[in-house]
Amino acid sequence: MCGIVGYTGEDDITTALGRGLEKLEYRGYDSAGVALAESGGLRVIRSVGRVAKLEEKLRGVVTDARCGIGHTRWATHGSPTEINCHPHLSFGRRFAVVHNGVIENCRKLRELCEDRGISPVSDTDSELIAHLLELFFDGDVISAVRRTAEMLEGSFAVAALHAGEPDVIYAFRRSSPLIIGVSPGRCGVASDGCAAEGDTLLLGDGQYARISPAGARVWENGKRVSPGRISGFAVGSHGTAGYAHYMMKEIAEQPGAAARTIESLSRRRLSGSLAFIGCGSSYNAALSVLPLAEHSARRGASAFTAGEFLLTEKLSGRGRTAVAISQSGETADTVAAAREAAARGWSLLAVANVPRSSLTRVCRRCALTQAGPEISVATTKGFTSQVAALAAMLARGALRDEVRRLPAAIEKALAAEADAETAAELFAPDKAAFFIGRRADVGAALEGALKLREITYIPAIGLAAGELKHGSIALIEEGTPVVLVHTDPALKDKTLLTAATVKARGGRVIAVTHDDEVAAAADLALRIPDVPHLISPAVSVVPMQLLAYHAALRLARDIDKPRNLAKSVTVE
Ligand code: F6R
Numbered sequence: 001m002c003g004i005v006g007y008t009g010e011d012d013i014t015t016a017l018g019r020g021l022e023k024l025e026y027r028g029y030d031s032a033g034v035a036l037a038e039s040g041g042l043r044v045i046r047s048v049g050r051v052a053k054l055e056e057k058l059r060g061v062v063t064d065a066r067c068g069i070g071h072t073r074w075a076t077h078g079s080p081t082e083i084n085c086h087p088h089l090s091f092g093r094r095f096a097v098v099h100n101g102v103i104e105n106c107r108k109l110r111e112l113c114e115d116r117g118i119s120p121v122s123d124t125d126s127e128l129i130a131h132l133l134e135l136f137f138d139g140d141v142i143s144a145v146r147r148t149a150e151m152l153e154g155s156f157a158v159a160a161l162h163a164g165e166p167d168v169i170y171a172f173r174r175s176s177p178l179i180i181g182v183s184p185g186r187c188g189v190a191s192d193g194c195a196a197e198g199d200t201l202l203l204g205d206g207q208y209a210r211i212s213p214a215g216a217r218v219w220e221n222g223k224r225v226s227p228g229r230i231s232g233f234a235v236g237s238h239g240t241a242g243y244a245h246y247m248m249k250e251i252a253e254q255p256g257a258a259a260r261t262i263e264s265l266s267r268r269r270l271s272g273s274l275a276f277i278g279c280g281s282s283y284n285a286a287l288s289v290l291p292l293a294e295h296s297a298r299r300g301a302s303a304f305t306a307g308e309f310l311l312t313e314k315l316s317g318r319g320r321t322a323v324a325i326s327q328s329g330e331t332a333d334t335v336a337a338a339r340e341a342a343a344r345g346w347s348l349l350a351v352a353n354v355p356r357s358s359l360t361r362v363c364r365r366c367a368l369t370q371a372g373p374e375i376s377v378a379t380t381k382g383f384t385s386q387v388a389a390l391a392a393m394l395a396r397g398a399l400r401d402e403v404r405r406l407p408a409a410i411e412k413a414l415a416a417e418a419d420a421e422t423a424a425e426l427f428a429p430d431k432a433a434f435f436i437g438r439r440a441d442v443g444a445a446l447e448g449a450l451k452l453r454e455i456t457y458i459p460a461i462g463l464a465a466g467e468l469k470h471g472s473i474a475l476i477e478e479g480t481p482v483v484l485v486h487t488d489p490a491l492k493d494k495t496l497l498t499a500a501t502v503k504a505r506g507g508r509v510i511a512v513t514h515d516d517e518v519a520a521a522a523d524l525a526l527r528i529p530d531v532p533h534l535i536s537p538a539v540s541v542v543p544m545q546l547l548a549y550h551a552a553l554r555l556a557r558d559i560d561k562p563r564n565l566a567k568s569v570t571v572e
Helices: 013-027 051-059 106-115 126-136 141-151 246-252 254-264 280-297 306-311 332-343 358-362 381-394 398-404 406-426 440-456 489-504 516-521 537-554
Strands: 003-008 031-038 041-048 067-073 095-103 154-162 169-174 179-183 186-190 199-202 208-212 215-220 223-225 273-278 302-305 320-326 347-352 365-368 433-437 460-464 481-486 508-513 524-527
Touching: 003 013, 003 095, 003 154, 003 169, 003 208, 013 031, 013 051, 013 067, 013 186, 031 051, 031 095, 041 051, 041 095, 067 095, 067 154, 095 126, 106 126, 126 141, 126 154, 141 154, 141 169, 141 208, 169 186, 179 215, 186 208, 246 254, 246 537, 254 381, 254 406, 273 280, 273 306, 273 332, 280 302, 280 320, 280 381, 280 440, 280 537, 302 306, 306 332, 320 332, 320 358, 320 381, 332 347, 332 358, 347 358, 347 381, 381 398, 381 406, 381 537, 398 406, 406 508, 406 524, 406 537, 433 440, 440 460, 440 481, 440 537, 481 489, 481 537, 489 508, 489 516, 508 516, 508 537, 516 524, 524 537
Parallel strands: 273 302, 273 320, 320 347, 347 365, 433 460, 433 481, 481 508, 508 524
Antiparallel strands: 003 067, 003 186, 031 041, 031 067, 095 154, 154 169, 169 208, 179 186, 179 199, 208 215, 215 223
């Protein structure tokens, strides 16, 4: 949620900040802004809407600044207006701040400011941080930073400018990530490795830093410390590599992502009494592997959305493992659920794509997926890598060989693109759509529905196929598209009956299957290779991703940045 950049050095400042903001835009994109440390004071330029709109505004700007901070926002406190947009200035204009996270005691802090005669101008919690810095400033910015950080409850990553030091950025954080990039003669800060340049250092929880072109100095509890260096992965490559959208590039990257993931986890085993926890697609990945987990462990496994896990009665975790699944590793609900699980005595395993993320720091054991940076807001390779990772660790006996064949099967499933494009014509914004399946196909169907919903805004419902007749069938009328996922030969009769039931009411059946008979019973088939049912969601989801992509393209939607969304949801 939201992206932070900061730059100090010889490069043109508006270009350097714009470059960083473009890379971070996937994290939030309802408004953006920069603060420049000019010789005459701090200057803030902000705009509602995309980074491109801000860049337009910056184009004509004449400035002597060589240092600045920038922010792209996904609104939480206050609507996406220019006033609520970051950076925020302190009452005396001596500090400018950009902030990610949520300040939980913001009501108390607002009162504190008001008691001192300061009237915040925005609805945000972030503005209060700027005021606190100026309130606590007595000539030493580092001590003002320390005192401010001590006052804040909740999660925060903050970059700040001080008018008195036009080439310095101050940074401090708790729970929200912040990365420092260091190159000769120039330094920067970013909330995400993809926008950090040079050698990257991770600012630790509770640490604060002074960053100038000469380098970064970091403190913790008043003492100088050396921050942790992070390896190349998070820096990752950007650009759509000739594809029209990141989503399509990332769909195409799935065979490689799955192959690297399976290879890297080939010796890991996951067994015992398991509970999977995740949000959105990561929860769908959990549902997708539940039958495999039950089959391999020969005992029940469960899946929780992270938010619901937090609300369960205090389930004791003694002797049980909670598997927290998250592409970003920064989803607030999932991180909180992992902390709660640890407190309840569960043994913890993180399945995450981003090393050194909040989740991997909370969980002692990690199984990293190897999808590489995922930029499109709608996850694709993140999901398939999660399923591949879990399948690699859960599968036993002959199924293990089948897991190694998954990347090739995913590659073959990509060939369904032309049929997916044809199928996309059956979907319209004013017409509900269904995605249904049984056992492992339920997770895949739910993920297919989510993909379509989030990038086309078509009301798409994901269901266990057996549930259709218990109410939802009322929505089926002439032309209603029903995507029926079928990968378990043992369930063919049931699938054929479901197809007939849908068609009898005028619904159009789109089968995602390897099976000729099921394909023949459908109005349209998206063919996938025959892979064992228990590990099939990594493959069956692919045609549905392509279907969602083409449906969104037909509707001219903003595919990589759908409305109201952000790449990682760092607020509970
Ligand atoms: C859907 C999507 C979201 C995420 C969810 C969890 O395409 O991307 O539903 O799956 O917000 O995110 P992570 O996996 O980063 O915890």
